Every structure is written in structure tokens, then in C-alpha cells.
Amino acid sequence: MKMPGFDISLVIIWALVAVLVVLAWRRGEGRLQRGLRRGFEMFLINGPRVVVALLAAGFLSYFLPKALIAEWLGHESGWQGILIGSAVGPFFPGGPLVIFPVLVALLKAGAGLPSVFAFLTSASVWGVHRIIMFEIPMMGPRFAAARMIASLALPPLSGLMAVLVIRLLGAPAGVIP
Template sequence: MSGIWLYLVAGILFLCSLYADRAKTRKALAKALDSFRQILPTVLGMMVLVGLVTTFVPPTTIARLIGPQSGALGIVTALAIGSAAMLPSFVAIPLAGSLLKAGAGYPQVAAFISTIMAVGVVSLPLEARLFGWKAAALRNGAAFVTAMVFTLAVKEILV
């Protein structure tokens, strides 16, 4: 359903853009293709990984680890995995969809995607070099707390 309005909004804006400036619209299309090409290898790799994992790890195991009944431990697991590295949101959302289909619970997926987008322990040294350790640690800590609050909200409201 929301997929339809995504197409609708993009389609209308595209037509407006085409009407206003053909050359700019062509540049926009080139940029769209370029961005898509850039994330495609990572997304496809993630999809294969998810395909492999779901084949070898039965849904019952996924459900036990991060399923709706996995409770606080499942949330902690999801927060920990999500905090390890950072993935762009375009990659995180399809991954979240796959996890949900594989039997993960909503709060656990919330914990995973909110941390994977904003908390990155692996990239912390890079961030610290740019902003200083204090600011980098604070930003990651803040993003982690935010992820926890969001997860609890999903747990209370959506489940």
C-alpha cells in the first residue's frame, strides 16, 4: 500500500522536474542510477547472506534468538549486533524486512535497525579522529540510548 504512494510521489515529482528542466532531470536520473549502483553490491551481498543464514539457521532458532518471544535477551542481542558496525539506511531497511519475515520480533528488529544505522563500534576510531574521542563516544552513546528508547516504545506500543 505505502509502496504505491512511494511510486506516486516519486512519479509526480519526476514529471514536475521533467516539465521544469529536462537537463536537470536527466542529471537526476544519472545520480539515481549511480547511487543505486553504489549500494547494489552491498545490498545484494546482504541478501545472499540472509538467504544462506535463513537456510542453515531454521526459523525456530531465529525466533528463539530474536523472535517475538525472545524478550529482553533478544533485544540485547539485537542491540549488540546492530552496534558493532554501521550500515546505510538503504541497506538496513531491506535487511529488517528479511529478518521480520524470517521470524524476528518487532522490538528486536527495531533494536537492530536503529543501532545499525547510527551506532558503530568498528568505525569509532575513525569518528574519534575527526571529532575527538569525547564527542565521538558521546554521539554513539546518545544514538545507543535513543535506540533503546525507540525499542522500548515499539515493545510497548506495537506488541
């Protein structure tokens, strides 16, 4: 388990905060206060949700059939893992709050990056929940259909690209089964 530590992601995040604080402050009209207040409110709202979501995902990881996931979605699973990842992605509602804890649990259980990337892409571009609740009511069924057809190949392509990137750069540390 990672411990709270000082790494590159933390440096990038807070460097960006600093840049934006300067930008907002220079543009004035209370922008800095409004932006900071919005950020803190988002943190207060999402923090408790993340705590309970992570708790649920943590318990879930003990019940996931690890052997089955490693076999179906692992690095050796090839096309089959990519297609399974693409097929189940759209049916995870709730946005990143649900998707990312599930991703972490899948990776812990031995899933490979190609299937996980395919899963994340299909959850992102084909999320049924969002299409039904927002896209069809606001943009109409024709637009939604055109967009879905246009992004049909993206989930399996993401898995294929993961295979390519891993072949080019080597497997990233910490996710090899």
C-alpha cells in the same frame, strides 16, 4: 513470498518521483537530467550488489538456528531479546546493504519486532565501522563520545516502543511467528 505487485509503497514511491521530476524541471539548468542520471547510475551500481547480497542472505536463512533465534529474539523473549538485539547491532558493518538482508532473515527465522527494532537502531546509531572510519577522524573523539552517550538508551527504547506500538495497534500482518 511476495510477488511483484501493485501496492501502496509502489504508488508512494513513483508519486514522489513525479513530484520531484516536476520540481527539478521547473528549476531548470539541466537539473532534471543531472538528477535522473545520478539516480540511474546509483541503480546500476547498487542493483548487482543487491542481487548477490540477497542471494547470500537467502542461503544464510537456511543456516540460522531458527529455534534459538525464536527463543532469544522472538516475541516472547521480552527484555532479553531487546538487549541482545541492542548488543549485536553495532558489529554489523557495511550499511543497509548488509543490515536489511540480515533483518529479513531474522524476521523469517522468527525474531520479534521489539528485538529487530532494537537491533536496527543500535546498528544505525552505534555502528562501530562508521564511527571509526568517519566520525572520529572527521569530528574528533570527544564529539563521537558525546554523541554515543547521548544515544546510549535509544536501542532498548526502540524495542520498548515496538512493544507499546504493537499493544496499541495490534501485531502487523506477516511477522507473527
